Amino acid sequence: xxxxxxxxxxxNEALAQEMERDKTVIVxxxxxxxxxxxxxxxxxxxxxxxxxxxxxxxxxDRVMDTPIxxxxxxxxxxxxxxxxxxxxxxxxxxxxxxxxxDQILNQAAKFRYMFGGKAVTPLVVRTMYGAGLxxxxxxxxxxxxxxxxxxxxKCVVPSTPYDAxxxxxxxxxxxxxxxxxxxxxxxxxxxxxxxxxxxxxxxxANFVREGSDATIVALGRMVHLxxxxxxxxxxxxxxxxxxxxxxxxxxxxxxxxESVEKTGRLVVVDEASPRCNIATDIAALAGQKAFASLKxxxxxxxxxxxxxxFSDVLEDQYIPDAKRVAAAVRDTMRYKA
Amino acid sequence: MQLSRADLLKAYRTMKMIREFEERxxxxxxxxxxxxxxxxxxxxxAVATGVCMHLDDRDKITSTHRGHGHCLAKGCDVDGxxxxxxxxxxxxxxxxxxxxxxxxxxxxxxxxxxxxxxxPPLACGAALAAKKLGxxxxxxxxxxxxGANQGxxxxxxxxxxxxxLPCIFVIENNGYAESxxxxxxxxxxxxxxxxxxxxxxxxxxxxxxxxxxxEVTGEAVRRARMGxxxxxxxxxxxxxxxxxxxxxxxxxxxxxVKTIRETRDCIANFEKKATSSGMLAxxxxxxxSREVLAQIDDAVAKAKAAARPxxxxxxxxxxxSY
Numbered sequence: 001x002x003x004x005x006x007x008x009x010x011x012n013e014a015l016a017q018e019m020e021r022d023k024t025v026i027v028x029x030x031x032x033x034x035x036x037x038x039x040x041x042x043x044x045x046x047x048x049x050x051x052x053x054x055x056x057x058x059x060x061d062r063v064m065d066t067p068i069x070x071x072x073x074x075x076x077x078x079x080x081x082x083x084x085x086x087x088x089x090x091x092x093x094x095x096x097x098x099x100x101x102d103q104i105l106n107q108a109a110k111f112r113y114m115f116g117g118k119a120v121t122p123l124v125v126r127t128m129y130g131a132g133l134x135x136x137x138x139x140x141x142x143x144x145x146x147x148x149x150x151x152x153x154k155c156v157v158p159s160t161p162y163d164a165x166x167x168x169x170x171x172x173x174x175x176x177x178x179x180x181x182x183x184x185x186x187x188x189x190x191x192x193x194x195x196x197x198x199x200x201x202x203x204x205a206n207f208v209r210e211g212s213d214a215t216i217v218a219l220g221r222m223v224h225l226x227x228x229x230x231x232x233x234x235x236x237x238x239x240x241x242x243x244x245x246x247x248x249x250x251x252x253x254x255x256x257x258e259s260v261e262k263t264g265r266l267v268v269v270d271e272a273s274p275r276c277n278i279a280t281d282i283a284a285l286a287g288q289k290a291f292a293s294l295k296x297x298x299x300x301x302x303x304x305x306x307x308x309x310f311s312d313v314l315e316d317q318y319i320p321d322a323k324r325v326a327a328a329v330r331d332t333m334r335y336k337a
Numbered sequence: 338m339q340l341s342r343a344d345l346l347k348a349y350r351t352m353k354m355i356r357e358f359e360e361r362x363x364x365x366x367x368x369x370x371x372x373x374x375x376x377x378x379x380x381x382x383a384v385a386t387g388v389c390m391h392l393d394d395r396d397k398i399t400s401t402h403r404g405h406g407h408c409l410a411k412g413c414d415v416d417g418x419x420x421x422x423x424x425x426x427x428x429x430x431x432x433x434x435x436x437x438x439x440x441x442x443x444x445x446x447x448x449x450x451x452x453x454x455x456x457p458p459l460a461c462g463a464a465l466a467a468k469k470l471g472x473x474x475x476x477x478x479x480x481x482x483x484g485a486n487q488g489x490x491x492x493x494x495x496x497x498x499x500x501x502l503p504c505i506f507v508i509e510n511n512g513y514a515e516s517x518x519x520x521x522x523x524x525x526x527x528x529x530x531x532x533x534x535x536x537x538x539x540x541x542x543x544x545x546x547x548x549x550x551x552e553v554t555g556e557a558v559r560r561a562r563m564g565x566x567x568x569x570x571x572x573x574x575x576x577x578x579x580x581x582x583x584x585x586x587x588x589x590x591x592x593x594v595k596t597i598r599e600t601r602d603c604i605a606n607f608e609k610k611a612t613s614s615g616m617l618a619x620x621x622x623x624x625x626s627r628e629v630l631a632q633i634d635d636a637v638a639k640a641k642a643a644a645r646p647x648x649x650x651x652x653x654x655x656x657x658s659y
Contacts (some may be wrong), residue, residue, distance in 0.1 A: 072495070072496040079476075080465050084472075085462075085469060102455060103489075114433055115656060117434075175657035305625075
């Protein structure tokens with residue numbers, strides 16, 4: 001049987017293989033090694049969840065702990081990227097974009113256009129996102145829609161260990177700034193991952209499941225809920241197609257449209273809060289370009305327009321689940337014009 | 338560092354080029370020839386010139402919204418800059434950046450910056466890259482007194498210090514962040530005083546004095562190249578025009594600029610010093626001035642005649658690949 005590893009291991013392996021291959025790749029962020037300047041062990045943490053553990057031992061000072069100064073170190077990664085390095089900088093939680101967004105929004109994202117095509121900014125920002133750890137409002141958001149909105153950035157939201165490795169290697173080799181979103185609850189999921197390095201191109205969605213009755217478009221952790229829902233619906237004779245977007249920028253419009261034209265029904269699942277998110281974006285796309293194929297109103301399954309709550313009762317209610325996805329599909333199937 | 342005759346002549350040409358570039362833009366802007374926001378560097382020439390005389394193409398600088406002087410001092414092409422400011426397709430940034438975002442990465446000029454305090458983190462990164470790649474290069478971040486109060490600047494001073502980066506922070510204190518006094522907005526006496534909190538040398542220097550700026554920066558660049566870490570330099574200086582072109586400057590004293598121009602002008606001071614010491618002849622300076630003016634005339638004429646971007650240019654240069 002081929003090798004199964006966790007998404008966490010897949011990310012670590014991608015970083016290690018790229019650092020091995022290319023000496024200009026550096027990793028920096030808060031506690032990415034851990035233990036800097038202490039009397040205890042070095043590489044003590046490898047990030048708060050241990051994702052980068054071991055890299056310092058292999059690559060020494062190419063793995064740099066930073067002070068808690070996101071503006072300075074994310075900006076330094078941007079400056080290093082236009083000066084010959086390929087930095088992979090970790091923004092511990094995407095919620096912390098609030099303290100450094102200028103360096104991403106107005107610096108990294110703008111250089112190429114603003115400088116007339118002369119700048120190359122090979123930067124990767126790895127960041128944790130998503131609810132489910134009872135981490136509440138400031139450590140649980142899905143802010144990829146805000147980054148997707150910004151021309152000049154690429155946004156990657158992997159759902160499996162295989163995709164995480166291939167997309168991260170692509171991100172590191174890519175010459176544009178890439179924001180790489182890792183869902184906290186996906187780190188432990190396991191899947192088949194080849195040992196050798198490989199890349200997955202951006203802008204190519206993955207058909208997780210083929211079907212003819214309804215299209216479910218999802219991303220990140222929501223892909224798994226969509227698959228669970230599709231499996232349950234299959235028992236009822238409803239045949240769903242599940243599309244994993246993989247990247248929100250660039251966006252694989254063709255795959256979404258092709259599927260909607262085939263099934264005539266669209267449900268989009270997005271953990272982000274509902275206004276101006278990926279679900280609205282996909283629905284707008286289908287509304288404009290596949291309207292004639294639609295047999296029912298499009299449905300969106302998202303979190304509510306609230307901050308992420310702390311209480312487990314509330315948080316479980318906040319996060320979309322497979323039952324809600326299945327119910328949304330059933331509604332579209334029942335629709336009579 | 339001893340300045341040769343050639344160095345002095347180069348310094349004079351650079352300062353004069355910046356001055357005439359800005360004086361001409363002042364006129365062109367008033368005539369409605371220049372689109373967008375323009376922030377002039379006139380009055381501060383000794384700073385950009387004194388600092389950048391120590392730099393070569395390995396070295397990087399980050400600039401500010403008031404960036405023309407830094408560009409010229411770092412060696413950006415005069416015609417390319419003028420065309421960019423006029424929004425033309427042959428501009429340094431293909432007409433997509435404009436005055437506030439001129440850059441020439443091939444010259445180590447990482448961009449003027451429309452965000453106050455946007456540059457210091459980038460300079461830390463450029464310095465980090467120089468260190469990791471062993472280029473021997475340094476990075477200089479020009480920041481105004483407004484930018485000096487941004488968190489990015491303070492965070493960057495700390496980062497540069499803990500990583501001992503070959504980075505020099507040059508605070509150009511022209512007394513006003515837009516229309517607000519630096520004395521009102523800053524809790525320190527001198528911005529250079531803040532250096533001690535970051536365990537690095539901090540020096541205050543008269544920004545009207547090319548020789549003083551040159552000397553202080555020389556020491557900072559030497560320190561950085563030797564691997565001894567960053568320096569903070571505050572240059573006390575004055576701008577001859579408003580925050581932006583069109584600023585009525587009612588917040589300034591009636592004859593403030595007139596007095597400074599008459600008594601402390603960096604170029605007049607330089608001329609006096611260079612000629613009285615016998616290093617340069619008055620005739621050389623006049624000849625240089627003539628050449629500079631002719632070059633500016635030529636650049637403006639070419640910029641006005643140059644093609645504007647075409648409709649198809651709107652969608653290019655967003656990504657390397659997409």
